[in-house]
Amino acid sequence: MNAQTPAALSPYSSSNGKASRTETHTLSVLVDNEPGVLARVVGLFSGRGYNIESLTVAEVAHAQQLSRITIVTTGTPETIEQISHQLERIVPIHKVTDLSLLGNAxxxxxxxxxxxxxxxxxxxxxxxxxxxxxxxxxxxxxxxxxxxxxxxxxxxxxxxxxxxxxxxxxxxxxxxxxxxxxxxx
CATH class of the missing domain: 3.30.70.1150 (ACT-like. Chain A, domain 2)
Structure with missing residues (x-):
């Protein structure tokens, strides 16, 4: 995870009113390979005002009809955690992993x-x-x-x-x- 300069406060900043340092995180998302899933993921980001620095998607298990979406995004640690939790609630998503937190990607x-x-x-x-x-x-x-x-x-x-x-x-x-x-x- 990469620390950057302090960010301006956004609606999704921590509730203590202080600006936190923004970080870049790589999220790996395992999803059903079906129409509309990518649109729902991107819609979550755009609807909440989160930025996507990089986005890749491809089928990874043909027999199980699973795809992997890799998203690079930036935000405060609280924002990144919120993004992960919101992604987990989208129905065709099987698993969300913050590869930056694992530190071995x-x-x-x-x-x-x-x-x-x-x-x-x-x-x-x-x-x-x-x-x-x-x-x-x-x-x-x-x-x-x-x-x-x-x-x-x-x-x-x-x-x-x-x-x-x-x-x-x-x-x-x-x-x-x-x-x-x-x-x-």
Whole structure:
């Protein structure tokens, strides 16, 4: 969990009137794979004024028709706890796990980064890509598309280094996370 600067008070701040530090948490939500479930989850966030930093969803057990939603959100510890409890009350949700509280999660994200460049900028983009272990998945005489997988911070750092070289656009999948060790969710 990442601590950030003190946040302004929101309707969901702690009742003592003091601003708490906001934290970033990764929530893993096991749900029935049926129409409308994602809309209900997103509706909970929008209806209460919570922000979603990252959202991924995919089927994880075809025979049981289960999907896993991974949500990265920020808020005070009280707000994060409130979000978890409210998610647990949505009927097709089987389990909500705050991976940040467990402290042993592996988080990865995939990004495609398009960079324009000729001459020295082209050489520098390739050198940095090699240092970050980014793969070239498309190339032309004037641009590259790099594929980079890693922790969100690694992707942020790579994108910032590509800005002055000729960053054109970025597409990111959002965070996928899983706990370490033999236990499942």
């Amino acid at each position: 592996v988080e990865r994200e995939l990004a495609m980064i398009k960079v324009r460049g000729k001459g020295e900028n082209r050489v520098e983009a390739l050198r940095l890509a090699e240092a970050f272990r980014a793969r070239v998945i498309d190339a032309s005489l004037e641009s590259f598309v790099f594929e980079l997988t890693g922790a969100p911070k690694k992707i942020d750092d790579f994108v910032e280094l590509m800005r002055p070289i000729g960053l054109v656009e970025v597409a990111r999948t959002g965070v996928a996370a899983i706990t370490r060790g033999p236990q499942g969710m």
